[in-house]
Amino acid sequence: MASVSTPYTGFQLRDWQHHYQSAPGSLRSSLGIVLSSLSAADNAWLYRATPAQLEEQIAQLENLREQAGGSMAALPLFGIPFAVKDNIDVAGWPTTAACPAFEYVAKEDAAVVANLKAKGAVVVGKTNLDQFATGLVGTRSPHGAVKNTFNPDYVSGGSSSGSASVLARGLVAFSLGTDTAGSGRVPAGFNNIVGLKPTKGWLSNRGVVPACRLNDAVSIFALTVADAYLVASLAGGYDPQDAYSRANPHTAPAAMSGQPRFAIPDTLEFFGGVESEKAFNQALDKLVSNGVSLVKIDFTPFKALAEQLYYGAWVAERTVAVGKIFEETPDVMDPVVRGIVANGLNYSAVDAWKAEYLRAELSRKINLALEGFDALVVPTSPTIRTLKEMEQEPVLFNSQFGTYTNFTNLADLSALALPASIREDGLPAGITLIAPAWHDGALAAFGRQWQRSLSLPLGATGKSLNADSAMTGPIAVSVDHVRVAVVGAHLTGMPLNFQLTTRNAVRVEQTRTANDYKLYALANTQPPKPGLVKAEGGSSIIVELWDIPLARFGEFVAEIPAPLGIGTLQLADGRSVKGFICEPWAVASATDVTAFGGWRSYVEHLKSTAAKNA
Template identity: 70%
Template sequence: MQPITAGTLAEWQQFYQRHPDGVKPVLAALLASLSMDDAAWLYLPDEALLELQLAELGERVAAAGGDPRALPLYGIPFAVKDNIDVGGWPTSAACPAFIRQAGEDAEVVARLRAAGAVVIGKTNLDQFATGLVGTRSPYGAVPNTFNPAYVSGGSSSGSASAVARGLVPFALGTDTAGSGRVPAGFNNIVGLKPTKGWLSARGVLPACRLNDCVSIFALTVGDTHRIAGIAGGYDARDAYSRPHPATAPAAMGAAPRFAVPDQLEFFGDKDAERAFTAALRGLEAQGVALAPIDFTPFRRLAEQLYAGAWVAERTVAVGDIMRAHPESMDPVVAAIVANGDNYSACDAWRAEYQRAELARTINQALAPFDALLVPTSPTIRTLEEMRREPVLYNSQFGTYTNFTNLADLCALALPAGLRDDGLPAGITLIAPAWHDRALASFGRRWQQGLDLPLGATGRRLPPAAAAAVEAPAADQVRLAVVGAHLTGMPLNGQLTSRGAVLVEASETAPCYRLYALADTRPPKPGLVKADTGAGIVVELWDIPLARFGEFVAEIPAPLGIGTLTLADGRCVKGFICEPLALGSALDITAYGGWRAYLADQAQAAGPLA
């Protein structure tokens, strides 16, 4: 059975639905098609290791009642950057002197395997995840998937390359300064740099432990976010893991507002500049409002990561290896790591104070916007150019990435078309911590509207399914509003100010009656369940769970929140009314909704009312 190439998660799942016994032959064929001569791979399992994973997968299916559909990633292969542990496999971080056998899976790997996914190999990287180039590995540079004369980007070079070529549907990387974004931009794929602490870093060799994130590469935005939802979650054994605060919006509205740096730098790369300008026009065509923002604090914070005491974090992580085995270190990496010895504890505290001040300034500046929009990288370089200027050009790649983790922001790198020279161009959306879901909601629209080839596969994005609206996330409450909180109505701001997002227009089941309540300011209706009634028009909004209580606290009697049944049988939270208030109220059920009633009242009052 032939391996699947360039498949999305949905396509892999559909294949297994048609071929329920296809896991073993397909994954065996996939593994046989991979080669250690490919610079993207640092370790591929033998048949025995694959068989062991398949046996474990069988046990998980049995524990789930024998139904593979109970495992959302059943049989789906993925790649793992080789600074992330896979139990029983070697971890090298692209340093021969460091190689050791991992005793157990990193937490993110364990969660993905528990969901049915299968690790198919470990990938090359800039040594110890130090670099944005994909060339700082003793195992060889990973070439760009569109033009092998150019760099692939790093440090997660192998993971990005494997996804871009369709060898695996998703791969894990890491991102401290842009390593989960630059390779995505250079290879025409999606790269998610999640909120720090959402995905556990336990079992990941640190680069800068305070700023490290496990990142995700995939061909589509939907796949990156789905994998993050499975791999993420609070891990009490990771000191830097954080529970989701349930305060962030679930999506962006139809007309988001993006900040753009007031001064853009492309280092003379006219192809990159033209590509970004074209992306700006495309965003405006999709209804995005763009506004300039002072980029000075972002730039100053970005400079801190390598030009300040923060570099000492890398020295803490791998300095002992460098001192014990200097011959095994990439010279550029060794120079960066050694520089950390030049800073004192006092320098480190001064750097932290400056980081905190700049991060506060940045987050305040972004508050009026849905996201910051930047080029993923301002330029790209050939392998030969990188040999001549390994530090300068690496620094250029980080212009729009280095500040993100220091400021506690999340980011989503998106394909943005091809440059005039045929190389990929990318844009990145950056937003406050925990806005990952909102970024994904827009990213899906952007990718669907652009209709680019997926990675370097030549395949197009599968058609958007006209499926039912997604169920709300665990950190959101779906709320039906019927009156003064509808879009454009006087109290709608009580929702939007709390990050609530309109999901859809809907209708109740035909067992409700609607009343215009007397003496309410602003005017409000009351919805009551009854033996006979009609379907009443409602809007469904997703409101962050942690903001729901304060919203409910503002609701005056005789109104309250209960559970409503919709016409399609779904049950959601929604406005209800105490029956005692109906004695002086007007039954307006026949209008079918509050807007229709108000429109009729306005027409009856005439133009002079």
């Protein structure tokens, strides 16, 4: 697997951003170096940009920068190279889905590619895959198997094998895959990288060759969780031209609780993968040491739903997706893929409806089982196989790889594959966190913490986590949430805190207001409540910041009684957030408790006084 190291090998997003800030005129030369490093002998690539195609993108990017007045603030991915799985369209480039006879030249960019280009990213190549995205192995391609980046005797995982490989080696800053049964997660686990499998419909599938339209999702590979989530956020969004695109309901939490509670399967199968089992147990111990509580749950419905994807009527959806080429020239297809697609002809419309009813029943059981948990944690794959082993059992071993992935899209769940360790045999091992739809941000928030807690190299680059990408500060404000400062009865442990937690609000931090606020204990309120008023001679008051899902904010505000309300508060560090305020007329009968510095101290004072007088 040939590759040439460049000064930009293993660059994370922040590395590229800093590079262009310090060398704003280096766009052409930098991307030229990246493109020239992509070897024709590397079968992870099926197509590399021509110099003319690269120049065309650079000219468009420079035009975007000119329209922005020279500022790159609107172009967070300015000049950053990425790779695209070759079942996703790039305008003017061939799309083959790893089947040469299927080739066509795309008339326009896939929606996700267009979104990323609009933010400044540059496509440098298209990558190998299991043909028609049918497989989790990375071996079902006429261009040859993409080898594991840590040990070439082993599989890379698929179907997004090429995208995972070029990313793991640091040839690009991020790459696009697709994930129907686990194709955006299994290759991540096998190559020590992050694989974000977004909620179905968040990223448009317009311009993507379908595998199973009802279950397809464009996925993101990156060296860090922070990079993967940023790319997904920029690539995603409701697309009215995609019949399966969905608008974010804005009801999910911004992060997990301070003491996360994870479900784990009550029975785990590793198919003889002793090293994989050992690595997963070590990861569980690490999670516990990081403050996570683990609870076993019945894995039966998960397993039953996973089996439906390839051993039930759902396989007929792949037959529909491949369509004409299977009907007219099936011999041009990979034999294993052809056999899987042909199996779809064995099912009737009656079988398909029965399968859908079963999917709905099992999906409901799964989502109910996950209630009360922040996530389900599973091995990304129960085992890994050599290329020779895969030749002997191409279908059975592929099925084993999907044990902990196949059910995810059928049950409408989000997922994040994370590096966990390097095994004693030198191969990577990963874990995957799975949560309800639209919990992608919460998974990413935990994933950043998890990645910081490890001392693993990034992919196969040998590089370490960039301090900027680690994001050690407070959670950034999300467009899907409202950040609210609470000062009294809604504080952690106080009587009305449930009005936040029952709406999936998440505590971000404790901080202080600016130094011109006064705090009053209001008269005749139950439970006792304070009033915060901006006034001369005030002080800095302790507050807690909570992120409330946007769709639940109105419910929360509706429960606030007069004389309280929600306005805009100034914090000590200069930030402005929504927060509790009080109408000035109410303070006439209130007690000034500003000197206590916060409501909690005042409540403790009352308790202490009452105890002394008892």
